[in-house]
Amino acid sequence: MSVYPCPTILISKCLGFSSCRYDGRMISSPVTGALQPHVEFVSVCPECEIGLGVPREPIRIVLEGRKRLLQPATGLDLTESMIGFTAAYLDRLAAIDGAVLKSRSPSCGLRSTKVFTSSISRDYLHRKGTGFFAEGLTDRLPYLPVVDEGQLADALIRDHFLTRVFALASFREETGSGKMHDLVDYHTRNKLLLMAYDKEAMTRMGDILANHRKRPFEEIATDYQQYLQEALSRAAGIGPNINVLMHAVGYFSDRLDANERALLNERLREYREDNTLLGELKGLFASWILRFNVGYLLLQTYFCPYPAALSGRLE
Numbered sequence: 001m002s003v004y005p006c007p008t009i010l011i012s013k014c015l016g017f018s019s020c021r022y023d024g025r026m027i028s029s030p031v032t033g034a035l036q037p038h039v040e041f042v043s044v045c046p047e048c049e050i051g052l053g054v055p056r057e058p059i060r061i062v063l064e065g066r067k068r069l070l071q072p073a074t075g076l077d078l079t080e081s082m083i084g085f086t087a088a089y090l091d092r093l094a095a096i097d098g099a100v101l102k103s104r105s106p107s108c109g110l111r112s113t114k115v116f117t118s119s120i121s122r123d124y125l126h127r128k129g130t131g132f133f134a135e136g137l138t139d140r141l142p143y144l145p146v147v148d149e150g151q152l153a154d155a156l157i158r159d160h161f162l163t164r165v166f167a168l169a170s171f172r173e174e175t176g177s178g179k180m181h182d183l184v185d186y187h188t189r190n191k192l193l194l195m196a197y198d199k200e201a202m203t204r205m206g207d208i209l210a211n212h213r214k215r216p217f218e219e220i221a222t223d224y225q226q227y228l229q230e231a232l233s234r235a236a237g238i239g240p241n242i243n244v245l246m247h248a249v250g251y252f253s254d255r256l257d258a259n260e261r262a263l264l265n266e267r268l269r270e271y272r273e274d275n276t277l278l279g280e281l282k283g284l285f286a287s288w289i290l291r292f293n294v295g296y297l298l299l300q301t302y303f304c305p306y307p308a309a310l311s312g313r314l315e
């Protein structure tokens with residue numbers, strides 16, 4: 001039903017791009033392999049970029065007064081080097097639509113890294129630390145969709161991540177034209193998606209596009225983008241998804257026979273009890289929308305927000 005953009009995704013280089021881990025290994029990630037034909041990856045290994053070789057002695061996050069990045073075997077303090085590299089790298093990084101980072105790394109980990117009390121302690125304080133590079137990235141781009149490779153294996157997290165990534169990439173492409181009607185088209189195609197994620201924001205975004213004060217396109221697009229990023233930052237719940245589906249079925253309910261209505265009610269009941277079943281429900285809707293050729297719904301990104309090849313099991 002849709003033509004998809006090609007999102008740009010920043011990725012930790014050891015996730016299938018280079019044997020750059022401290023132990024000289026590379027991590028194979030089936031999900032990133034599945035993503036490869038549909039996105040453009042920009043890979044980076046922050047530890048190699050600050051001059052650490054491969055293989056190298058392990059480094060760790062240490063909380064000694066302040067958070068530091070230390071290499072116990074050499075006594076090196078890499079904190080300023082990593083902070084400096086991260087800032088300079090992000091300064092020159094072109095627009096990205098999302099990031100996939102390596103879990104548990106003192107550089108790339110996202111709330112999954114061990115934090116120690118000293119460079120020699122065997123025990124760690126907790127394992128919910130964020131690596132220095134990941135922290136720099138998420139501080140600089142707070143609304144960027146960012147996951148680690150472990151989270152990508154979870155179907156719900158992956159669905160939320162991919163939905164955001166493709167919606168933001170599409171916005172970037174549409175606004176690149178600088179034309180108001182492209183932005184209005186974008187809003188029209190994403191109405192049901194936005195309704196599911198944040199109905200109030202969707203209404204406010206429609207008001208922005210109405211542009212009663214005749215503001216220039218750049219101002220409108222910037223305001224719109226802010227609402228879009230915030231609206232997509234929290235996953236859509238079961239209730240809002242059901243509201244959207246009930247709204248959509250209004251376009252063709254009179255053409256469903258008794259068996260199909262019974263099937264719809266059964267699928268909705270199952271979804272209320274198990275939110276992993278939304279994809280199947282959307283698939284059912286997509287088949288009806290195609291059959292009844294409902295123009296407005298055929299346009300909607302909601303039913304297939306990213307390429308179908310990325311739905312279902314990817315492991």
Ligand code: SF4
Pocket residue numbers: 012013014015020021022044045046047048102105107108109
């Ligand atoms: S986790 Fe990050 S820093 Fe460590 S090897 Fe992978 S890309 Fe390099």
